[in-house]
Amino acid sequence: MAERKRFLLRVDPAVYAAVEKWAADDLRSVNAQIEYLLMEALGRAGRGAAASRRPGSGGGDSDREGVADGGGGDG
Numbered sequence: 001m002a003e004r005k006r007f008l009l010r011v012d013p014a015v016y017a018a019v020e021k022w023a024a025d026d027l028r029s030v031n032a033q034i035e036y037l038l039m040e041a042l043g044r045a046g047r048g049a050a051a052s053r054r055p056g057s058g059g060g061d062s063d064r065e066g067v068a069d070g071g072g073g074d075g
Helices: 013-025 030-044
Strands: none
Touching: 013 030
16 A cells, blocks of 8 residues: 555544544544545545545555554544
8 A cells, every 4th residue: 555644633622523423433533534524525526536545445444443453543
């Protein structure tokens, strides 16, 4: 798998809490949920990146990060 870009993201605590709950509901890490939401937004905007790789479509470990070992993932 190609190297993934890392960066710091500052968000409002209420936004983080909502994304964290949504991620838990979908059995994803917060990171994977944010990536999923960004890919969906890019696809709707016609920006093309969503077509190359969709989180949650299998193959990668980012969707289930922290789930197998019972850890919190990105929390």
